[in-house]
Amino acid sequence: DAKTTQPPSMDCAEGRAANLPCNHSTISGNEYVYWYRQIHSQGPQYIIHGLKNNETNEMASLIITEDRKSSTLILPHATLRDTAVYYCIVLLSNFGNEKLTFGTGTRLTIIP
Amino acid sequence: DGGITQSPKYLFRKEGQNVTLSCEQNLNHDAMYWYRQDPGQGLRLIYYSQIVNDFQKGDIAEGYSVSREKKESFPLTVTSAQKNPTAFYLCASSTRSRTGLAEQYFGPGTRLTVT
Numbered sequence: 541d542a543k544t545t546q547p548p549s550m551d552c553a554e555g556r557a558a559n560l561p562c563n564h565s566t567i568s569g570n571e572y573v574y575w576y577r578q579i580h581s582q583g584p585q586y587i588i589h590g591l592k593n594n595e596t597n598e599m600a601s602l603i604i605t606e607d608r609k610s611s612t613l614i615l616p617h618a619t620l621r622d623t624a625v626y627y628c629i630v631l632l633s634n635f636g637n638e639k640l641t642f643g644t645g646t647r648l649t650i651i652p
Numbered sequence: 653d654g655g656i657t658q659s660p661k662y663l664f665r666k667e668g669q670n671v672t673l674s675c676e677q678n679l680n681h682d683a684m685y686w687y688r689q690d691p692g693q694g695l696r697l698i699y700y701s702q703i704v705n706d707f708q709k710g711d712i713a714e715g716y717s718v719s720r721e722k723k724e725s726f727p728l729t730v731t732s733a734q735k736n737p738t739a740f741y742l743c744a745s746s747t748r749s750r751t752g753l754a755e756q757y758f759g760p761g762t763r764l765t766v767t
Binding site for chain 1 (some may be wrong): 656666685687692693694695696697700710740742743744754756757758759760761763
């Protein structure tokens with residue numbers, strides 16, 4: 541699976557959009573980009589995933605560049621409850637038998 | 653409510669004792685996983701099971717054992733052979749998303765302290 545690079549920490553003002561970058565320059569054509577987040581002392585929570593096209597759900601939007609070498613997770617109106625560590629993961633489909641590899645992620649702090 | 657439960661939330665043991673962490677899910681998921689997390693680090697996979705009565709070693713299986721006798725349950729035993737057992741242990745189960753890939757759901761975790 542491709543390696544990802546994320547900034548170790550970021551701040552965002554409450555109510556503003558939080559844009560979390562992820563670099564995955566060695567991604568292959570059939571590898572997906574996944575995002576999870578972990579609020580302090582809790583289990584990680586799935587946010588969103590995508591392959592080529594941009595994706596949006598009730599939690600966030602995922603923007604993947606055309607060359608797929610990087611992506612951005614967007615939380616449109618950040619709240620204090622969005623303070624967490626965000627993990628960007630790239631993995632290959634294995635028919636539902638994928639194993640997640642978590643790096644150290646980005647610690648996002650929402651500032652009141 | 654459907655979900656994954658882990659108990660207890662905090663566990664304390666003396667060095668040299670085996671300890672079993674509980675993980676139960678009522679999501680009807682086939683696959684279950686155990687991860688370990690150390691302070692400031694990401695998660696590392698210990699064991700996983702795709703189906704009842706079958707399980708595979710993850711990246712750091714040494715010093716741990718598991719069983720999968722029921723679909724709903726995947727207990728993890730931390731043995732005395734595990735050299736640094738103090739950590740936050742997370743259990744997960746997964747189902748296939750609309751794209752066919754596994755989407756993992758995590759329990760609240762058990763924080764194990766061995767002294």
